[in-house]
Amino acid sequence: GDSVTQMEGPVTLSEEAFLTINCTYTATGYPSLFWYVQYPGEGLQLLLKATKADDKGSNKGFEATYRKETTSFHLEKGSVQVSDSAVYFCALSSTGANSKLTFGKGITLSVRP
Amino acid sequence: GAGVSQSPSNKVTEKGKDVELRCDPISGHTALYWYRQSLGQGLEFLIYFQGNSAPDKSGLPSDRFSAERTGGSVSTLTIQRTQQEDSAVYLCASSKAPGVAGTGELFFGEGSRLTVL
Numbered sequence: 769g770d771s772v773t774q775m776e777g778p779v780t781l782s783e784e785a786f787l788t789i790n791c792t793y794t795a796t797g798y799p800s801l802f803w804y805v806q807y808p809g810e811g812l813q814l815l816l817k818a819t820k821a822d823d824k825g826s827n828k829g830f831e832a833t834y835r836k837e838t839t840s841f842h843l844e845k846g847s848v849q850v851s852d853s854a855v856y857f858c859a860l861s862s863t864g865a866n867s868k869l870t871f872g873k874g875i876t877l878s879v880r881p
Numbered sequence: 882g883a884g885v886s887q888s889p890s891n892k893v894t895e896k897g898k899d900v901e902l903r904c905d906p907i908s909g910h911t912a913l914y915w916y917r918q919s920l921g922q923g924l925e926f927l928i929y930f931q932g933n934s935a936p937d938k939s940g941l942p943s944d945r946f947s948a949e950r951t952g953g954s955v956s957t958l959t960i961q962r963t964q965q966e967d968s969a970v971y972l973c974a975s976s977k978a979p980g981v982a983g984t985g986e987l988f989f990g991e992g993s994r995l996t997v998l
Contacts, residue, residue, distance in 0.1 A: 774923075809991075810991065811884070811885065811972070811988075811989035811990050811991045811992070812924075812972070812974075812987075812989040813988075813989070814986050814987070857923065857924065866929060866931065866936045866937050866979070868914060868926055868929050868937065869914075869924075869926070869987060870926065871916075871923050871924035872923055873921065873922060873923035874923050874924070
């Protein structure tokens with residue numbers, strides 16, 4: 769079945785540091801890939817997405833590229849801020865009318881001033 | 882309402898009791914999902930509704946878990962004879978279109994935290 773593997777956390781960085789959060793997936797067919805973020809005290813929200821190979825999703829300074837050859841969708845940001853502290857989830861969706869999101873375990877990011 | 886609303890936000894219960902968790906999706910959203918978020922386990926899919934029917938119940942962990950949706954809107958997740966391993970945050974999400982292929986945009990509530998003593 770479909771699965772998503774994220775790097776182990778938590779991650780603590782200083783403000784303005786470079787961020788990479790690794791994500792790999794296993795799926796049949798051609799899934800769409802997503803990053804969701806959960807800020808403290810808030811519900812999960814979509815951060816960015818990519819729907820086909822080599823697509824790059826971007827939002828709020830974050831980027832991720834859909835790499836079919838390595839089945840990866842790593843999240844990157846060039847300069848993190850304290851306000852980026854949150855839990856980040858990688859996810860994929862299968863195709864079809866009744867598709868659902870399959871999530872990774874999530875990783876907590878803490879950014880120090 | 883403006884977003885997905887869940888209640889109660891916190892529920893503490895004794896082992897063996899039944900609990901009901903409620904989800905009020907965004908108005909007009911036909912698809913509704915329940916997920917469970919346990920410490921160290923990420924988000925675990927439970928059930929998906931399209932309208933009032935549930936074409937995918939594959940994630941319900943046991944027959945103690947059930948869910949219904951009425952009027953294409955509010956959904957209730959019921960856990961009977963709760964066990965300690967049921968302790969988790971139960972998340973509800975809704976989307977405008979059937980399934981999430983392509984859009985991926987699920988709108989989540991803040992969850993109901995269940996603690997079974």
